[in-house]
Amino acid sequence: MNVTAGHTEVFSDALFSDIARYRHKVFVETLGWDLKTRNGEELDQFDRPDTVYVVSQDDEGQVNGCARLLPTTGPYLLGEVFPELMAGLPIPASPDVWELSRFASVDFNQRSSSALAQFSSEVTMALLKSAAAHAVSLGAKRLITVSPIGVERLLRKTGFHTHRAGPPMIIGGHPIFACWIELA
Template sequence: MPIPCSPEIWELSRFSAVDFSNPPSSTSQAVSSPVSIAILQEAINFAREQGAKQLITTSPLGVERLLRAAGFRAHRAGPPMTIDGYSMFACLIDI
């Protein structure tokens, strides 16, 4: 798949959220925490208001399942790749 180039596809990079009042006991809990999900939903809402139809990001492969479990419509933009020993993928999140 060629690199997307459209005003309707926004890059979501360096996304991170931490709830210091309730620290996660694992990486998967950090990604799927209520704070992370709420901030991602607000980013999606803002992008939608500006005319975006999708977000694209790179993430560890396990995030794909967590996004779907949280109710987001996420799918692969290409096959997973191993980078520095980690399985990563380009992820499109439908708005």
């Protein structure tokens, strides 16, 4: 397993395309999210030059995990799309708070595993720890994430201190919530 973190220029065009196709397969095909896609790739307005990616690849070079880190000092998913998840509290906007989004660790080469069952896998833990370490290297003390409510229990098993930023809400037919992940 190989985990790489950095801005877009760290990744070859081919690998970045693989990441976008992987996101499509996870979020659109597997989880059924209604996201705008193009040519089987899932990218949105938050995939821009200051976006940091953390990507895991198996020994054959296939993407088996990804995460996106966005500074909350600019536009990001929670602040722009889901501000109501903060329950009236101010939207984070600080150099020491980064958003973790588009986190997935589904190894499509292991057909017996479900998307949620893999959350405790070695790949998932390595990816989450790498994303957290990279965020810390960028000055983060906390991560904020928008997640399906089912991920809350799974996050607790990671060893990170996590807690809700506000109560869960049903959005697009799915229960989701904003979650803090403490890094310092």
